[in-house]
Amino acid sequence: MSQAKSDTRQWPFRAVLIANRGEIAVRVLRTVQALGLKAVVVYHAADRGTLAVQLADHAIEITGTTPVAAYLDGEQILKAAKASGAGAIHPGYGFLSENTGFARAVEAAGLVFIGPKPEQIDLMGDKVRARNFVEKAGFPVAPSAIEDDDPRTFNERARKVGTPLLIKPSAGGGGKGMRIVRDLKTLDAEIERARSEGQRYFGDGRLYVERYIENPRHIEVQVLGDSHGNVVHVFERECSVQRRFQKIVEETPSPALDDKLRGEICETAAGIARSAGYRGAGTVEFIFGEGGEFYFLEMNTRLQVEHPVTEEITGIDLVLEQLRIAAGEKLGYSQAEVKAQGHAIEFRIYAEDPGRGYTPTTGPVLRLRPPTGEGIRWDSGIVEGGEVTAAFDPMIAKLIVRGADRREAMARADQALASTVLLGCKTNTAFLRRLLNHPAFVEGAIHTGFLDAHPEIAADPEMPEATLHKLLAAASLVTRPMRDVADCVPDLHAAIGNWRN
Amino acid sequence: MHHAFKIGETEVSVELSRAREGYRLHVGEWVIPVNLGAAADGHHWLTLDGETVEVVIATRGDDVFIHVDGEAHQLQYEHPLDRLAHQAGGAAADSVRAPMPGSLVSVAVKAGDTVSKGQTLLVMESMKMETTVISPRDGVVAEIHQAMGQTFDRDALLVTLAPESENKP
Numbered sequence: 107m108s109q110a111k112s113d114t115r116q117w118p119f120r121a122v123l124i125a126n127r128g129e130i131a132v133r134v135l136r137t138v139q140a141l142g143l144k145a146v147v148v149y150h151a152a153d154r155g156t157l158a159v160q161l162a163d164h165a166i167e168i169t170g171t172t173p174v175a176a177y178l179d180g181e182q183i184l185k186a187a188k189a190s191g192a193g194a195i196h197p198g199y200g201f202l203s204e205n206t207g208f209a210r211a212v213e214a215a216g217l218v219f220i221g222p223k224p225e226q227i228d229l230m231g232d233k234v235r236a237r238n239f240v241e242k243a244g245f246p247v248a249p250s251a252i253e254d255d256d257p258r259t260f261n262e263r264a265r266k267v268g269t270p271l272l273i274k275p276s277a278g279g280g281g282k283g284m285r286i287v288r289d290l291k292t293l294d295a296e297i298e299r300a301r302s303e304g305q306r307y308f309g310d311g312r313l314y315v316e317r318y319i320e321n322p323r324h325i326e327v328q329v330l331g332d333s334h335g336n337v338v339h340v341f342e343r344e345c346s347v348q349r350r351f352q353k354i355v356e357e358t359p360s361p362a363l364d365d366k367l368r369g370e371i372c373e374t375a376a377g378i379a380r381s382a383g384y385r386g387a388g389t390v391e392f393i394f395g396e397g398g399e400f401y402f403l404e405m406n407t408r409l410q411v412e413h414p415v416t417e418e419i420t421g422i423d424l425v426l427e428q429l430r431i432a433a434g435e436k437l438g439y440s441q442a443e444v445k446a447q448g449h450a451i452e453f454r455i456y457a458e459d460p461g462r463g464y465t466p467t468t469g470p471v472l473r474l475r476p477p478t479g480e481g482i483r484w485d486s487g488i489v490e491g492g493e494v495t496a497a498f499d500p501m502i503a504k505l506i507v508r509g510a511d512r513r514e515a516m517a518r519a520d521q522a523l524a525s526t527v528l529l530g531c532k533t534n535t536a537f538l539r540r541l542l543n544h545p546a547f548v549e550g551a552i553h554t555g556f557l558d559a560h561p562e563i564a565a566d567p568e569m570p571e572a573t574l575h576k577l578l579a580a581a582s583l584v585t586r587p588m589r590d591v592a593d594c595v596p597d598l599h600a601a602i603g604n605w606r607n
Numbered sequence: 608m609h610h611a612f613k614i615g616e617t618e619v620s621v622e623l624s625r626a627r628e629g630y631r632l633h634v635g636e637w638v639i640p641v642n643l644g645a646a647a648d649g650h651h652w653l654t655l656d657g658e659t660v661e662v663v664i665a666t667r668g669d670d671v672f673i674h675v676d677g678e679a680h681q682l683q684y685e686h687p688l689d690r691l692a693h694q695a696g697g698a699a700a701d702s703v704r705a706p707m708p709g710s711l712v713s714v715a716v717k718a719g720d721t722v723s724k725g726q727t728l729l730v731m732e733s734m735k736m737e738t739t740v741i742s743p744r745d746g747v748v749a750e751i752h753q754a755m756g757q758t759f760d761r762d763a764l765l766v767t768l769a770p771e772s773e774n775k776p
Contacts, residue, residue: 303737462706462707465706465707465761466761467708467761468708468760468761470667472666473672473674475648475663496733496758496759496760497758523677524677524678525677527679529663529664529673530672532681533679535678536678566615569614573675573676574614574619574634575634575637575655576653576655576673576675576676577673577682578619578634579632579639579643580643580651580662580664580673580675581612581671581673581682581684582610582621582623582632582641583623583630583643584664584666584671585610585671587684587686588610588621588623588684591610592623592624592630593625595624
């Protein structure tokens with residue numbers, strides 16, 4: 107679809123402050139600058155050397171007791187917006203993106219919040235209220251027990267949901283604090299643990315429990331709504347490959363859907379957004395069972411990490427749409443005009459060690475050579491000479507690959523992952539190649555427990571002797587003490603002394 | 608002279624010697640002709656037994672990072688003297704190290720406490736996940752090395768146990 111031509115001179119803002127960091131700050135900045143608007147970036151000192159700060163028209167340092175705390179300090183960020191003359195704030199994802207109080211404060215300060223209305227963030231941010239809202243609006247939700255309904259009988263009602271069941275913090279997101287219970291004997295203890303985690307991470311220990319769908323897929327639908335009551339969906343994303351409830355690989359279209367099911371799930375999402383009078387870019391997440399049944403999971407009221415795959419198959423710049431909507435423009439196109447072509451897959455490049463339980467890694471970025479080529483997109487906020495620290499989320503880049511079909515996208519992805527050079531900090535790229543070439547992934551037969559069911563994908567494979575020899579040769583030849591010793595022994599002497607095979 | 612590299616948990620002894628052209632790599636029973644040439648944009652051509660492959664190499668201190676055959680690897684050069692000292696060192700089970708970077712959430716023991724194998728020493732947090740760190744053996748806590756809320760890297764020393772001989776009468 108051709109992107110609408112906007113006249114930004116009519117917009118209520120000329121500069122946009124990006125209240126985020128890393129790859130998403132760069133992503134938003136690129137669209138802002140392409141429109142001829144000024145991009146203002148706030149950054150903590152730990153991010154001084156990052157790409158977003160380098161590219162910004164104006165970068166303002168913010169401080170905090172921890173680096174993360176700086177990006178959560180709404181008051182400081184609002185001050186930076188005023189000081190820099192930014193008329194709008196884009197929150198990216200995470201941090202303040204789904205914080206009702208911040209969205210309200212932005213509007214109270216006379217600035218434009220690039221996102222939904224505060225009451226919509228509020229509604230969808232509370233899983234319990236969101237679920238009730240969706241159920242009342244006539245859309246499908248899974249069997250569950252909600253603590254708030256009657257806290258005294260919660261454990262008993264949770265028991266009745268039946269195993270396997272999933273415990274979640276009401277205020278949570280991103281898989282934090284979630285627990286699966288397969289044996290009811292452990293239910294009470296797991297509820298206590300989940301409550302303590304919810305209390306610590308979200309300041310809210312309320313829980314809810316729902317039936318856990320075995321081998322479920324996680325399929326989500328991108329929606330866009332403007333301030334004039336128009337809502338469209340922008341197709342689905344399959345996000346079933348996860349580790350510890352966090353996504354690793356996302357693709358569109360989903361291999362699980364035929365045209366009929368695709369129409370149903372996408373229309374359901376658009377219907378939910380319409381019921382909420384939704385404004386901005388949002389994502390409706392569904393749990394999708396083996397029999398083709400699907401239930402509402404949650405709605406994310408922000409741009410998603412995996413938004414690029416949607417952009418790649420539709421040609422729609424979702425950040426541009428967010429900006430246009432925030433500026434008060436109409437979508438300007440109907441559902442029928444939103445068309446998709448080809449296949450796109452996103453791989454999240456994490457600084458982590460899959461062979462050691464996906465634990466985060468840290469280190470300097472000594473060499474960085476992103477992949478290039480037909481259909482290859484690299485969204486990243488790190489630069490060579492930078493450093494991956496434990497201060498932030500371990501996702502350091504996203505590789506997005508487009509092809510005419512899934513097969514072509516996968517072939518390009520394998521090549522791109524192999525040619526991605528990042529030295530100094532261990533990443534998951536080799537693991538992603540093993541995943542991509544696994545027969546089940548090739549067939550699209552994936553579910554959210556796929557990696558737990560196939561631990562061999564995460565395990566470090568035995569190193570072939572030929573590879574070992576290459577590594578030892580290269581390492582020896584760049585190690586000064588070894589080269590010095592070799593160079594001071596005459597050639598002839600060495601030749602006589604050491605032949606053994 | 609005995610050189611070695613550590614790859615993951617494995618240590619591999621290796622020697623390098625000069626050949627008429629380039630060098631020879633001595634590893635185990637193998638002697639392999641090798642050479643390294645610099646190419647444009649910072650990568651290298653590695654010749655090994657007549658075959659040439661592209662490699663990208665970066666070093667920092669004793670760490671050598673190599674991208675070859677589509678994958679990145681890390682090796683660590685082991686100084687001959689350090690290896691000697693390490694072999695004479697104490698039992699590894701005296702130290703409890705961080706399995707991942709993170710920070711402390713709670714500490715269940717203090718110096719002087721008697722602990723049994725499997726007992727919870729502390730709970731740490733990494734990427735919003737709690738991990739319980741347990742005692743590797745029976746013993747007495749000698750020291751807690753991290754303060755609450757302080758962040759640390761993987762392999763940071765968390766707790767030391769008194770050496771086993773001190774616990775015995």
